[in-house]
Amino acid sequence: MITLYDHPLSPYAQKVKISLREKGLAYEAPMPGGLGAGGAQGAFVEASPRGEVPALVDGDVRIFDSTIILEYLDDAYPDPPMRPDSAADRARVRMLEEVMDTHFEAINWGLSEIRWFRRAQGAQAEAMFAAAKAQTEGFFAWLEKELGDREWFNGDRFGWGDLSVVPYVNGSVGQGNPPAEGSKLAKWLARANARPSVAACVADIAALNAGASMPNVADLVEKGLFKREYRDHRLEWMIKSGGLDVVVKGLERDNIRFAPPFG
Numbered sequence: 001m002i003t004l005y006d007h008p009l010s011p012y013a014q015k016v017k018i019s020l021r022e023k024g025l026a027y028e029a030p031m032p033g034g035l036g037a038g039g040a041q042g043a044f045v046e047a048s049p050r051g052e053v054p055a056l057v058d059g060d061v062r063i064f065d066s067t068i069i070l071e072y073l074d075d076a077y078p079d080p081p082m083r084p085d086s087a088a089d090r091a092r093v094r095m096l097e098e099v100m101d102t103h104f105e106a107i108n109w110g111l112s113e114i115r116w117f118r119r120a121q122g123a124q125a126e127a128m129f130a131a132a133k134a135q136t137e138g139f140f141a142w143l144e145k146e147l148g149d150r151e152w153f154n155g156d157r158f159g160w161g162d163l164s165v166v167p168y169v170n171g172s173v174g175q176g177n178p179p180a181e182g183s184k185l186a187k188w189l190a191r192a193n194a195r196p197s198v199a200a201c202v203a204d205i206a207a208l209n210a211g212a213s214m215p216n217v218a219d220l221v222e223k224g225l226f227k228r229e230y231r232d233h234r235l236e237w238m239i240k241s242g243g244l245d246v247v248v249k250g251l252e253r254d255n256i257r258f259a260p261p262f263g
Contacts, residue, residue, distance in 0.1 A: 002027040003057040005044050007035060008204040011105060011167035012066040013054040017204075018163040019070055021197035023077050036217075036226045038257045049262050052229070067097065070160065082160040093154055093161030096146060100168045104139050106237035107132050108171040113228065113238070115175070118218040119246045131241045136177045143169075144185050152188070158195060166192045167201065227257040 004020065006013045006029035013029075020027050032053070034040035040051040048055035048064035055064045056072070063069050074082050083090050111132050113119045120128055143165065147153055153161030169189055172178065179185040192198050220226035230238070230247070238247055250256035 004029045005032050005047060005053050005055040005057075007031055007053045008201070008208045010053050011108075011171060012052075012101070014167035014201045015066050015163050016054045016056065016069050016073070017201055018166070018197045019073050019082050019160075021200060022082065022158070022163075022195075023073065023080065025073075025077060036220070038227050038229065038260065050259050052259075067094075067101070070163075074160075082154075082163065084155050084159060084161070089155055090160075092146075093159070093164065096153060096161050097164035099139075099142075100164055102233040104136075104168045106233045107135050107139075108168065108175055109234050110237045110241060110243070111175045113243075113246070116217055117221050117226075117228065119221075119250070120243060124242060128242050132175075133177055135241075136172050140179050140183075140185055144183060147184050147188055151191070158192070162188075162192055163197075166198055170202065221255050222253075224253060224255045227255055230256050230258060 002020070002025060004013070004016060004027050006017065008014075008031075017029065032040050032042075032044035035051070035053070038051065040048075043057075044055060045051055047057050047062040050064060052064065054066055054069060055062070056069045058072075058076070061072070063072050070082065084093060111129070114125050114128055150156075152158050153165055155161070166189065169179065169185070170193070173189075179189060193202065217226055221228070230250070235247065238244070247256070
């Protein structure tokens with residue numbers, strides 16, 4: 001059976017779970033320990049030397065990075081295909097994925113840094129919330145144009161273009177920044193969320209939130225026991241959105257981290 005190292009809140013892992021479910025592939029999805037402090041070990045790190053979810057194990061095959069995993073799944077298990085048929089459309093949806101994985105992901109991640117981890121408070125937090133809202137609305141306008149008159153971002157069938165967008169737009173809804181009611185994007189989101197593969201990801205998050213009581217993560221951050229990973233696009237977002245001092249303080253207090261060394 002396929003093993004997918006997962007965290008339900010990870011949009012990158014959600015992308016892969018949607019593909020697995022659309023293809024009807026059986027899998028198990030353990031959540032590795034040590035993610036919060038950057039201390040992951042064992043079989044998970046063997047599959048993902050960056051210590052990031054998702055990571056996929058399929059027999060002797062070990063793959064990290066959600067895009068590469070999606071490519072592998074379409075190559076190894078081509079029915080039904082997630083990629084569109086034409087080369088032009090495949091390039092189009094990969095560009096969509098690139099934008100969502102980097103520029104867009106950083107917005108929702110940054111909002112979590114402020115809202116849940118309390119990296120900024122007061123007037124600074126409000127200014128960063130406002131910046132994130134304006135940025136999100138800009139991307140929503142771009143997504144509206146990219147969707148056009150299509151039923152799906154992928155074209156005439158649900159696929160790669162859609163699974164690359166829906167986790168992030170759902171994340172924006174969770175952050176209080178939904179698409180405008182009645183917009184093409186909002187109608188697409190309703191269609192996408194009605195699919196069992198996507199609804200299952202939403203259920204995974206609900207199950208996580210309904211589980212054991214969540215610790216006070218802001219206190220854990222303050223004590224250096226929880227270190228969020230500042231990837232390049234996240235670092236860029238924090239600096240350009242008014243949080244340069246957040247980064248400086250995080251470095252001083254040793255409560256942020258970067259990708260681990262290989263080897």
